[in-house]
Amino acid sequence: MNWLLIVTRALAERLEQSEIDYMISRVNAIGQREGNPMGAEVRQFGGATAFYVHEMPWGSFNTVKGVREEHIDYIDEIISFFRERSRSFQFEITPANSSSELLSYLTDRGFRQSGFHTVLYGMPNAEEEPAYAAGIAIRELKADEFELYGKLHCLGTGLNVDGAGHVADNNRVLYDQPGWRFYIGFVDDQPAGVAVMYMHNSTASLTFAATIPAFRKRGLQTAFLHKRCYDAAIAQCDLVVSQAAYASISQNNMERAGLRIGYTRAVWTSHS
Structure with a gap:
């Protein structure tokens, strides 16, 4: 069996990196519009990546990806980055990067888990062109x-x-x-x-x-x-990655199409 079909730490890290990569590309491109009218920024804090878009207040565009225990020393700096911009934001934490030390530190800073989000993956196949429903x-x-x-x-x-x-x-x-x-x-x-x-x-x-x-x-x-x-x-x-709200119609469609659940990541937001 191909190792990509089995969830390993290496695969989990690749799934998370794929999200970081497309968000860096997207937010940087938005920020490169003349005059940066959306107020888009990407900032690195150690190995964690923070995304901020002033004109898009949604959590998905004001978020921190790739955070893990070794980034604890950067968390106060990350919090200050968003507070200076008067913006609520979220930390996205994968099971592979979770630890009691990290979660305890976030709790001490007024954060708590507020949701889950599913990450799915699959191996693309070019042997046969897809057939669609009528119409x-x-x-x-x-x-x-x-x-x-x-x-x-x-x-x-x-x-x-x-x-x-x-x-x-x-x-x-x-x-x-x-x-x-x-x-x-x-x-x-x-x-x-x-x-x-x-x-x-x-x-x-x-x-x-x-x-x-x-x-x-x-x-x-x-x-x-x-x-x-x-x-x-x-x-x-050789890998396809997607995300969906947990147990949603979108997740169901992805699983029916052959994608498998890699993990559910935790969403942590401030309640202080």
Whole structure:
């Protein structure tokens, strides 16, 4: 059996690094927009990486990844980094990096666990092109279609469609960045959803996918999964990584598509 099918510490570290890599690429690209209008920053604290985006107050864009026990001496500095920016944030802690010393230190600083998030993985296979449910079609997004991308992104995630232009701008900057691919999906010839993938160091991260409500339960999300996994294999990636809310429909779809659970990471937030 291939070692990649078994969860080892080495595999867990590779899964986590894939998330760090795509977030560094994404947030740095957002920060390179003229004048940095979103207020994006990436900061290293030892081996931990902090992400901050002023105009995106959500936890996923104001977070610390890769933190472990040997970074305890940096935690107060990390907390100060976000407090200077008046921003709530989260620490993401994987089982492989967890320790009683680290968790006790975070507790002493007013943090506690507030949730879990599932990380899944699989080995892409290029032996057979994916087949989709009836009425489903997928192709790569064109450079001049980001306004449509922004609208589908917002409708698929429940964001106000008035923000579609901002979503478009923050993703358009990734289009020509190495490793990024954007997809648009159709149901009965109607634009119905979008998906994104980032490839780096032979690892493909399935970073985003959403279907607008009117076209759900038609198989588009499963099709997005199979399409990206196939393209990852063609691009010589030997690992696919994705994330989902624990026991969510997204996680269920990923498992049905052949991905397996690598671990559930803990989310720690401040309650002081």
